[in-house]
Amino acid sequence: MSDKKIDDVDWERHGVSTISVNHANSKKMKQLLDSKGCGFCVAKWSQVTMHLGTGLTHSCHHPTPHKIDLEELKKNPGALHNTSVKKKARKQMLNGERPAECDYCWRIEDNAKETGSETYSDRVYKSLDSWSIGEHDKIINLTGEEDDIYPTYLEVSFSNVCNFKCSYCGPSFSSKWVQEIKKHGWYTLPEEGYNFTDNVQIPESEDNPYTDAFWKWFPKAKEHLHTLRITGGEPLMSKHTFKLLEEIRDNPTPDMELSINTNGNAPAKNWKRFLDIITDICNQDKVKKFTLFISCEGWGERSEYSRDGMDFDEFRKNVEAFLRSTHNTRLVFMSAFNLFAVSNFMPFLHYTLQLKKEFNFNGLLHWMEETTNGQSTNLLKKLNWELDGILNESLDDRPVRSMTERKNLARKNPNERVGIDIAYVRYPDFLDVGTVATEELVIDYLIPALDFMYRNNENTDWTKFQGFTDQETAKLKRIVEGLAFQLHRNDQEWTNKVQLSRARFYSFVNEYDKRRDKNFLKTFPEMQNFYDVCKEAHDPHTDSDGNPEYWHKDSNGNRSRQLPEAAKEFYSKERTND
Ligand code: SF4
Numbered sequence: 001m002s003d004k005k006i007d008d009v010d011w012e013r014h015g016v017s018t019i020s021v022n023h024a025n026s027k028k029m030k031q032l033l034d035s036k037g038c039g040f041c042v043a044k045w046s047q048v049t050m051h052l053g054t055g056l057t058h059s060c061h062h063p064t065p066h067k068i069d070l071e072e073l074k075k076n077p078g079a080l081h082n083t084s085v086k087k088k089a090r091k092q093m094l095n096g097e098r099p100a101e102c103d104y105c106w107r108i109e110d111n112a113k114e115t116g117s118e119t120y121s122d123r124v125y126k127s128l129d130s131w132s133i134g135e136h137d138k139i140i141n142l143t144g145e146e147d148d149i150y151p152t153y154l155e156v157s158f159s160n161v162c163n164f165k166c167s168y169c170g171p172s173f174s175s176k177w178v179q180e181i182k183k184h185g186w187y188t189l190p191e192e193g194y195n196f197t198d199n200v201q202i203p204e205s206e207d208n209p210y211t212d213a214f215w216k217w218f219p220k221a222k223e224h225l226h227t228l229r230i231t232g233g234e235p236l237m238s239k240h241t242f243k244l245l246e247e248i249r250d251n252p253t254p255d256m257e258l259s260i261n262t263n264g265n266a267p268a269k270n271w272k273r274f275l276d277i278i279t280d281i282c283n284q285d286k287v288k289k290f291t292l293f294i295s296c297e298g299w300g301e302r303s304e305y306s307r308d309g310m311d312f313d314e315f316r317k318n319v320e321a322f323l324r325s326t327h328n329t330r331l332v333f334m335s336a337f338n339l340f341a342v343s344n345f346m347p348f349l350h351y352t353l354q355l356k357k358e359f360n361f362n363g364l365l366h367w368m369e370e371t372t373n374g375q376s377t378n379l380l381k382k383l384n385w386e387l388d389g390i391l392n393e394s395l396d397d398r399p400v401r402s403m404t405e406r407k408n409l410a411r412k413n414p415n416e417r418v419g420i421d422i423a424y425v426r427y428p429d430f431l432d433v434g435t436v437a438t439e440e441l442v443i444d445y446l447i448p449a450l451d452f453m454y455r456n457n458e459n460t461d462w463t464k465f466q467g468f469t470d471q472e473t474a475k476l477k478r479i480v481e482g483l484a485f486q487l488h489r490n491d492q493e494w495t496n497k498v499q500l501s502r503a504r505f506y507s508f509v510n511e512y513d514k515r516r517d518k519n520f521l522k523t524f525p526e527m528q529n530f531y532d533v534c535k536e537a538h539d540p541h542t543d544s545d546g547n548p549e550y551w552h553k554d555s556n557g558n559r560s561r562q563l564p565e566a567a568k569e570f571y572s573k574e575r576t577n578d
């Protein structure tokens with residue numbers, strides 16, 4: 001293992017000092033990380049997600065969250081980030097091992113190795129990101145035992161209060177889900193393991209030792225923050241979110257980037273309050289940059305089916321109102337790519353592209369100004385071209401300026417206001433495209449979607465910011481690649497897993513429809529064949545009582561429910577199934 005440093009690598013840069021996030025540098029970052037250890041990842045130190053409503057934490061957001069020890073927290077509020085579980089994983093990384101909790105990345109890396117593809121996991125992307133890369137040299141000399149590590153990227157959830165109950169979510173993250181499970185019980189799926197939780201939420205109205213620790217820890221922690229990201233539940237329904245936004249408005253942090261995850265459908269008065277505070281923060285440069293991460297991966301009624309609670313028209317209105325009424329802001333669609341998104345991802349990509357073209361600073365103008373020091377703007381005005389609406393009245397607002405003025409302007413008006421981040425859903429397994437999707441779905445929908453992204457890639461100066469970036473496209477590419485690989489696996493263990501997950505999908509979707517008065521096949525008629533394949537996986541395997549054979553049985557042959565004590569208590573009174 002070597003202690004190679006950042007400056008020992010010949011990075012591609014833009015400007016004098018900024019290391020570009022691109023394919024060539026991803027390769028170099030992987031080599032650098034591997035020189036320390038095959039599981040080494042800067043994000044294990046630099047990034048934390050904390051769920052204060054349940055007292056859970058993880059780093060990054062991929063590993064399954066674990067409980068923060070209250071005794072550790074009493075001694076040091078920094079235990080919100082430096083738990084013993086994380087310290088163990090950090091030590092493993094420094095010792096050349098791959099911690100099991102990071103299997104999200106290992107699966108991508110193993111697939112890439114097997115197929116010989118140059119696809120990178122988030123271990124690489126997150127270590128290369130601007131909030132992480134500066135931490136690398138310090139971390140390689142640590143032991144992993146340190147208690148005083150502050151993250152540079154903090155994601156905080158104050159509670160699970162939410163007005164949605166998305167199909168892939170659950171009671172740990174959504175209060176609406178809690179209500180449903182209390183009313184109907186957990187889903188009775190083959191092999192169970194879905195939607196029970198022993199992570200009971202502390203209501204916002206009650207004392208919460210994790211939130212108390214956060215408010216003690218935050219004043220010092222914010223001095224280290226490159227990025228603060230507020231998440232939920234639906235964060236725009238939590239009083240703590242507004243407390244934190246008001247704290248930033250009243251005590252500006254001009255070097256910190258701020259972002260919020262939202263479902264884009266918070267109640268109207270909350271949405272207005274949020275827009276008012278953000279406008280104030282952004283107009284007066286009280287943070288470096290603001291990004292709204294807004295969840296969506298589908299279109300119209302199909303999206304409303306999966307993201308139960310969504311009003312798609314209202315969602316679009318909110319997206320466009322945010323882009324029009326705020327400045328110095330970005331909006332990134334956060335796409336949790338899951339089975340329900342497959343057949344309707346394409347129209348959603350079209351919408352994203354349309355917004356990019358409308359709101360991102362035009363690449364042609366960018367090229368002209370950069371390469372001719374702005375002089376060409378006058379030529380364009382004289383020519384008065386009509387290029388696909390590219391040259392519009394905004395030219396009049398862009399008189400020739402010095403490069404310093406231009407750079408300041410670019411900082412205030414980011415070139416790229418609209419983006420998309422595609423992550424794949426692994427849990428629940430039956431919505432994991434990488435496990436359950438059929439060849440037909442890949443051919444009919446996924447490859448065309450990937451083709452659409454590549455054909456609209458922003459790969460020249462001329463169309464810069466007017467299409468999908470390399471990194472955005474790479475995220476869908478790795479899903480499709482992984483699938484192509486999985487579809488040709490024929491070992492028994494994998495075949496059983498696929499069959500079981502499809503059987504679980506069938507069982508889930510029927511119960512979901514019944515509980516929520518929905519109709520999968522009416523909403524997704526194009527998925528009839530997929531539904532039939534799942535039914536086939538489900539039906540033949542029933543025991544004499546008609547229960548699927550996939551159920552866990554105890555030693556007496558009875559269906560077993562090995563629930564944690566807290567979960568039993570949580571669900572005990574109002575369960576109606578079983
Ligand atoms: S290795 Fe992957 S899962 Fe683990 S912390 Fe890094 S990015 Fe996250």
Ligand code: SF4
Binds near residue numbers: 164
């Ligand atoms: S909006 Fe977010 S928190 Fe709410 S149910 Fe959907 S995924 Fe869960």
